[in-house]
Amino acid sequence: MPDFEPLIIAFACNWCSYAASDVAxxxxxxxxxxxxxxxxxxxxxVDPTYILRALEGGADGxxxxxxxxxxxxYISGNTKAEKMVERxxxxxxxxxxxxxxxxxxxxxxxEGRLFARTIEEMVGRxxxxxxxxxxxxxxxxx
Amino acid sequence: MISQQLLLxxxxxxxxxxxxxxxxxxxxxxxxxxxxxxxxxxISWGLVRGELEINDKLIESLYQxxxxxxxxxxxxxxxxxxxxxxxxxxxxxxxxxSVPFSHRGTFDTVARITLRDGLHRDWLDLIRGDFRExxxxxxxxxxxxxLEPILDFDLGAARIISAAVKIFNRAGIRPTIVKExxxxxxxxxxxxxxxxxxxxxxxxxxxxxxxxxxxTTCAEDYYILKNEYSLxxxxxxxxxxxxxxxxxxKLAFSKGVERVTFHDPCRLxxxxxxxxxxxxxxKAFADYREMVRYGKDAACCGVGAWMNCNKYSKQLRLxxxxxxxxxxxxxxxxxxxxxxxxxxxxxxxxxxxDLPDIKIVDFTEFAARNLKDI
Numbered sequence: 001m002p003d004f005e006p007l008i009i010a011f012a013c014n015w016c017s018y019a020a021s022d023v024a025x026x027x028x029x030x031x032x033x034x035x036x037x038x039x040x041x042x043x044x045x046v047d048p049t050y051i052l053r054a055l056e057g058g059a060d061g062x063x064x065x066x067x068x069x070x071x072x073x074y075i076s077g078n079t080k081a082e083k084m085v086e087r088x089x090x091x092x093x094x095x096x097x098x099x100x101x102x103x104x105x106x107x108x109x110x111e112g113r114l115f116a117r118t119i120e121e122m123v124g125r126x127x128x129x130x131x132x133x134x135x136x137x138x139x140x141x142x
Numbered sequence: 143m144i145s146q147q148l149l150l151x152x153x154x155x156x157x158x159x160x161x162x163x164x165x166x167x168x169x170x171x172x173x174x175x176x177x178x179x180x181x182x183x184x185i186s187w188g189l190v191r192g193e194l195e196i197n198d199k200l201i202e203s204l205y206q207x208x209x210x211x212x213x214x215x216x217x218x219x220x221x222x223x224x225x226x227x228x229x230x231x232x233x234x235x236x237x238x239x240s241v242p243f244s245h246r247g248t249f250d251t252v253a254r255i256t257l258r259d260g261l262h263r264d265w266l267d268l269i270r271g272d273f274r275e276x277x278x279x280x281x282x283x284x285x286x287x288x289l290e291p292i293l294d295f296d297l298g299a300a301r302i303i304s305a306a307v308k309i310f311n312r313a314g315i316r317p318t319i320v321k322e323x324x325x326x327x328x329x330x331x332x333x334x335x336x337x338x339x340x341x342x343x344x345x346x347x348x349x350x351x352x353x354x355x356x357x358t359t360c361a362e363d364y365y366i367l368k369n370e371y372s373l374x375x376x377x378x379x380x381x382x383x384x385x386x387x388x389x390x391x392k393l394a395f396s397k398g399v400e401r402v403t404f405h406d407p408c409r410l411x412x413x414x415x416x417x418x419x420x421x422x423x424x425k426a427f428a429d430y431r432e433m434v435r436y437g438k439d440a441a442c443c444g445v446g447a448w449m450n451c452n453k454y455s456k457q458l459r460l461x462x463x464x465x466x467x468x469x470x471x472x473x474x475x476x477x478x479x480x481x482x483x484x485x486x487x488x489x490x491x492x493x494x495x496d497l498p499d500i501k502i503v504d505f506t507e508f509a510a511r512n513l514k515d516i
Contacts, residue, residue, distance in 0.1 A: 048292050049248040056251060083294070091291035095252070096261030133261050 006060035006126035017065030023112030031116035044077025161213035186230035210442035231334030244451035253325035271307030277318035305510030361410035361477035395427035403470035406440035407477030467498030
């Protein structure tokens with residue numbers, strides 16, 4: 001599918017990764033426009049249901065971006081997120097979705113370049129993988 | 143739409159108040175009548191007549207009930223309380239309100255995803271044992287493989303499914319496991335989402351069309367497959383299946399010394415009337431003890447159909463686990479909901495005061511562990 005443009009829902013932590021996306025903007029780093037960023041107070045507050053609802057609603061990939069280990073504003077939110085993402089990858093595999101559609105990335109607040117690169121990599125990989133099997137066909141509203 | 147018969151049932155209630163003395167949830171909430179069967183019947187009446195508007199209080203009242211059926215069993219007027227509550231919930235859903243699921247509706251979302259076709263499910267590698275993917279004797283694991291990763295403790299889905307397959311294999315059967323099966327729909331049915339339930343039912347019925355016999359390890363799946371699906375196959379709960387095999391001499395157990403007790407899941411016990419099968423099996427090889435409340439008076443685990451897990455349902459769970467700890471060292475249950483609720487409680491020793499020391503084991507796993515070669 002040559003004209004396939006994947007849709008990524010990114011949950012970015014308020015303290016690091018969301019700031020990193022700002023840095024990416026102010027330093028004029030280019031990254032694809034396929035991402036919709038949702039600011040959350042901590043990557044640890046991302047619930048399994050957010051990921052599933054995003055995929056169910058037609059997202060091709062979900063990115064969870066949090067502070068680097070040890071840097072969490074709430075001490076251990078990011079380690080909680082890491083465990084949750086591991087479990088959710090298992091669930092996605094069992095349900096019949098590729099676990100690569102879910103990605104966890106530690107991005108600290110200065111790393112605008114890393115944020116841009118993460119999105120670029122993800123879009124490239126999702127283009128190879130093709131649309132999510134949960135995505136409704138075109139012409140049919142989700 | 144609520145049937146005429148159920149509407150008559152609402153009017154049967156003479157407001158005697160027996161349910162206020164027996165409802166396990168009401169004992170904890172100590173609230174108004176809206177927290178107990180006789181109040182909920184009035185609310186249902188108001189909903190049907192269109193005299194009540196839907197608000198948070200009303201939803202809380204209808205959905206806090208674990209539909210354990212204790213009140214219905216004792217009701218002097220014989221009103222079908224659980225069915226009426228379910229129909230009232232369906233009205234709430236029909237009028238556009240959302241269901242207050244625990245875990246922010248994750249399980250509901252998973253059920254919706256299992257409904258989709260064209261996904262290549264991948265969980266058969268969990269199973270150790272000999273099985274096939276099409277045939278007449280079907281083992282129905284329900285949503286067990288999908289529930290486990292959502293919960294942050296070890297539910298043992300792989301162990302339970304493998305245990306069931308082991309039981310089949312010992313009896314010389316290669317069970318069929320259909321990995322494409324959707325969620326059984328028990329929770330969607332009891333939360334009043336009938337349209338959604340019918341879609342699940344249709345998909346599963348299609349996949350189970352060739353089956354002659356279906357065995358489930360979960361009491362809720364057993365309830366829903368037997369009562370609400372119109373399948374040609376005979377549906378058995380694993381406890382009944384094991385009991386029959388033991389009677390036929392196809393299975394045998396080695397004697398154990400563990401003191402065990404059995405928690406009757408409401409769906410297997412009061413809803414389906416099966417109290418004896420698990421006991422007969424357990425008594426055959428374990429040191430079986432009975433709890434204070436057992437059989438048809440068994441207490442509820444606190445939550446039915448993943449709805450409204452809160453501090454009150456946690457108290458119910460704690461009470462039940464303490465009761466079990468007085469009777470035995472191991473608590474056996476035959477429903478994946480009861481199992482996950484009790485297991486969840488046991489993972490929080492730092493949060494719960496005076497948590498007893500007791501092992502929670504699924505019936506299937508326990509039976510398979512004690513199997514003996516014939």
